[in-house]
Amino acid sequence: MSIGNVWPSPAAQTALRPITASNVEIVGGFWAERQLINRRSTILHGFEQLQQSGSLGNLRLAAGGQGQYQAEADSGGTTLPFLDSDVYKWLEAVGWELGRGHDPALAAAADEAIAVVAAAQRPDGYINSFVQVVRGGAPYRDLAWGHEFYCVGHLTQAAVAWHRSLGDDRLLAIAVAACDHIDREFGPSGRPGVDGHPCIEMALVELTRVTGDKRYLRLAERMLSLRGHGLIGPGRFGPEYWQDHEPVNVAQTVAGHAVRQLYLDCGAVDVAVESGDRELLAAVRRRWSDLMATKTYLTGGMGSRHRDEAFGDAYELPPDRAYTETCAAIASVMLAWRLLLATGDSGYADAIERAMFNGVLSGISLTGDEFFYTNPLQRRTHRAGRPGDAERAPWYACACCPPNLMRLLSSWHQFLATSDAAGVQIHQYANATIRADLAVGTVELEVQTGYPWQGQVTVRVVQSPEEPWVLSLRLPQWSRSPQTQPVALYTQRWQAGDTVVLDLDLSIRVTEPDRRVDAVRGCVALERGPLVYCVESADIPGGTQLEDLKFDSEREPVELARPDIAPSVTGISLPVIDAGGGGHLEAGAIPYFAWANRKVDAMRVWIPR
Template identity: 35%
Template sequence: MGKPIAMRTSLLSRRAVLLSAMILGFAAPQSCPAAGYEVRVVSFDRVTLEDDFWLPRLRTQRQVLVPYAFEHTGEALADLAAAGELLAGDTPAELPPPHRFRTSDLYKVVEGAAYLLAIDRDPALEAQIDRVVEVVAAAQEPDGYHGATRTLYPHLAIDMMGDGRYAYVDHSHELYIVGHLYEAAVAYFHATGKRTLLDVADKNARHVRRVFFEGDAKYNHGKPVLRAPGHEEIELALVRLAEATGDPIHLDTAKKFLDIRGVTYVPDGEGVNSPSYAQQHRPVAEQRKPAGHAVRATYLYAGMADVGAKLGDDRYNAALDAIWEDIVDTRMHLTGGLGAVHGIEGFGPEFELPNADAFDETCAGVGNVLFNWRMFLLHKNAKFLDVAEVALYNNTLAGVNLAGDRFFYVNPLAADGFRPFNHGHAGRAPWFGTACCPTNLARLIPQVPGMMFAQDDEGLLACLYASGRTRVTIHDVATEVIEETAYPYDGAVQLTLRPEKPVRFALRMRVPTWTTDRFVPGELYKYAKSESPRVDVFVNDKPVEVTTANGFVSIEREWSAGDRIRLELPMPVRYSTCREEVEANRGRVAVTRGPLVYCAEAADNEAHTSTYMVPPSAMTAETEVSPAAINGHSTRAITVKAERLTEKGDLEATPLRLVPYYAWNNRGVGSMAVWMPDNAETLRAGALVVDDNAKRFASAKASQTFAGDTEAALIDGLLPSHSFDTSIPRWTSWPARGEAQTLEFELAEPTPLRTVEVYWYDDHGGVQTPARWELEVAEEGAEWRPYPLYNTDAYGVDQDQFNVVHPAEPLTATRLRLRVWPKPDAAAGVLEFVVRPESSR
């Protein structure tokens, strides 16, 4: 690990060239009979980055993020190892507890690591992956089934998994897991030529096809299961597998999974069991609006685009086009974030786009990139690249800190700096129990260079901008392409062409939507001042007149070695407004420059960010754009003329400093805001509303309380700094070691629950985090019943954070009961018990 990144064309082989058939949905190899996309992408391993923005991130990926992710997916590897031992006839020393999906996270890390190998073959990293592959292969059952938990517990009734293999595919994640296995296998095969993992994937895919569409005597009484998975992923992964193996049977299986969704089975329930949660409310070709869980949805849309393109079938296109239009017109945050609603981690009603309460999962940002990249390949229109770029630079990159070892699951557009919003953390987390977001970043970022260049029959397209070089063949002429730019901080982009002999072709360069009257495509956002600065194009330093078509300027001519084309994209500071239907943004503006959304952060300003406003006069005043360093990372800051609400209630003129949204929360926990008030009324209405947990409760009672502690400490509203925080009151059951405890809470009024959160006390001695716990709930006039736990949540016992559980269905509680089972030689302790209502700011 730690080698300098160098993407060398000398490493290319047929397998490496086929790396273009990865997560981003590039063209299929000749051996797989499919029409494919008209656009042929220049694969990421054929692009040598030389820039100051993405190249440092790739180094961080290799040196920090991927090794860190391997370390934190050790439990998943242990699951597989135990399954392999059992299949070999041995008895594992200790059976790991059942887990529905964590092996998928390991497969995503393997996939990301394989991409790094394609960039630069690293023997140590390759040997590490080989060891993982050996364990994975040993965990496959003879008939092809692959799922560690079901191998270890074949008939155990498990919540959200049913009582056997494929018994509850709505939420079991069995097909989701093997989808990520397929993508890891394809990536590793293309990077190294090694087939072991690919053969495991191929065998499993044939097993899945047999069980779900043909019938297998060992499953479902021999009848085909004929159900689509609750969490999409296998659909697009099967396309990758078809490309790698050259066998179209896997592409046909992907199509079958698409075509039975919402046809052979439609769930009947609410919340996570509703028909729309997993996009099963109608056949996919008939869907016209985004619905349900945002990650599942974007994976589905990506799979529809892939399957349709590979089969030359356009019957999914009307659905994809309508869904895309609805997203950009009504349901996408300015940052490219999708899935604003917490309860389902997904799409809510039109224009429901809160700021502090935004969910915008990092994985959904990744999904937005994947979906829009494929839409570009399908339609060859740059507006899709513009959405992908905004989602990539803002929502997605915000998901990991600059050091590469702390993460966001949730990506709000405002934070008060006091309450936890990020699955138990007020800021970035070192990891998550549901670790899909860090591992998704592990596999996406290495592929960004593969979004720079593309080709079609007319010539070359420059898509996303970064300094680097590649070598392509255009009309049978080998041509080196060198790109020079300081993007995303500067809009000058120069390409130098070095064909081996003069050749005529069309060179197209993207002119992003942010250069027009709005930041991003769609009708949600427009600039407060609508004029569009001039975009200039120069060929060999001479200005040329060009027009824009489908978001590209195009110059067709005979190109010779040394010819240069320079695109000048103006990058003034711009102020966006939002449609009035979005209640959260009425009377507010957001600051952008180029493709970057900016935010005000407490670390740069004197007061809480909710006390500032950017009046209309600031939008015409001079702004300062200056180099800045955040934890050693070079970026650009913007300073605007603003006004601040003082403690006396007066307004005073003051500068307001903003940094790129992707870089926030790298300097500790504090307040943050993207959308700033532009008038005093909005400012005064929203300034510093502090969430008061104590007011939500009428009482708290415990079955046992130590004489030096209090029940009142459970709900006093004082937030701990860590689990051994002795500066605030606490509740403990000391000296009752190993005895189950019950904590009962009466709410001040019926409360629609968003989350329930527990912060455990642990003194590393007699009081420790418990062995386990669970909740019960009572609604008005009703008896106690089990708390309906959200399908990817668990009753966590992590230290130094709130352990958060969401309800799986709309739930208005009057009482809550916490049952705690301490470790045998310890008492239990709680520093704070928190309820977040749906109406929380």
């Protein structure tokens, strides 16, 4: 039995419980294919890149190897001290992946990486290749920018995955020693210290869940309570950048660096449910509501500013300069999942769906070996003198996003369903088998669907206890009127062979923006089911330019099969008017997640009316 990422302790105050990871399997369709590409292509590609880029080599140097440390982001001298974390995130992905089924090549690669990590750790438990190799080994001298706790956080998440998924505790021993090293210096009787980049907080809570040792939870609580009082310093972007401007249980809105805020709030929810801290949970929920209402792109992307990778102001949502880092979309899924467990509010599952199908998946190519760090909603037609600045890349100097995608996709089945005392909740639709151990007995379900291309979802009961229980199916926010309940509840005595069929309306939706979003005033976007669509220059009539096309609201957009993009893809044929003088024409729209997989030039999600 393997349990999943985020596994609240039995006493934790959550509305829902995750399903044991090995009890959920995606067996076909859209997400099965994405998980297969991740397993067969992306993760192995990642191992090659970790070797080529030097991230793994850096840890070898810390273990006593000879060579040049790799930490230069560019010739301008920007140094990246956090590259170890990419190795850890990749290891986490392999941990979940091997839990889904053995693979000799993956296992061998992971064994090699784990051995390097083990060798890099000092006898006192400290591990950070940058400090050990480049900074002379004196730890915790630059908590603001050094990412030392952050790296240990990712190490710990990987260790938890290997423990839960495989019962393999090689990494857990390393993580425990590393966290103990931090706890000795920064624990209750130690000096105050928080990392400029949150991450370790949620990892520490999970470490308590795994080990039963409450010191780690206490350390996470301490770090959360120390934050927001100016301890980190203003830095170059002000204390907001690392959420040090207001206490975590007070701040009303998200602020600063998007990934930092979202990782921080993940840790806050984890602490809140374990400690029963309702005030802390309420603060995160308030911030999330405001974030959804004012700072989230249609794609679920977050973070409007390039300069400091920050959220920006409310309604500051430029499509062209959207930063919308892949990691921020991933972090929003991590946070929404925690809030879903804590509260049972299916709105969080709506947010997960929107982010996964759009802002997360756009970060990885259809072939699984090229990535986007930023995910804008518009790219303009190339002009002379401007190099193409939005091509997918096989890796990045700052490579946080690719292994983050890997670990999310390899654990994605864990996000499909939950259970509670009354029954089973299905949040995300995919061809899957789900088994849940309820108080009344074991439930086994089979979900069949062509989602997201088709709207019919059939849930078949394979096994059921005799007592009645509640099957709860999320009705996606886009599929229902504001008056409709967000979930369909089916309460009955179930028998094997019973089926429930959900028919979601996948009519094309022409979406108007909130009037306060200045940057897309006068535009519309196309959506179908959970998918946001975009128009690429490859799909517009010859002789026209994307910037000249307007949506022709006198005519209806219609569905159009797009096997040229990938099998099963449903595109949209979009009526447009050429403001450049070409009259009434048709353009093609494809799902946003699939953009930039052909030779294209311009792209836009929001189309002028």
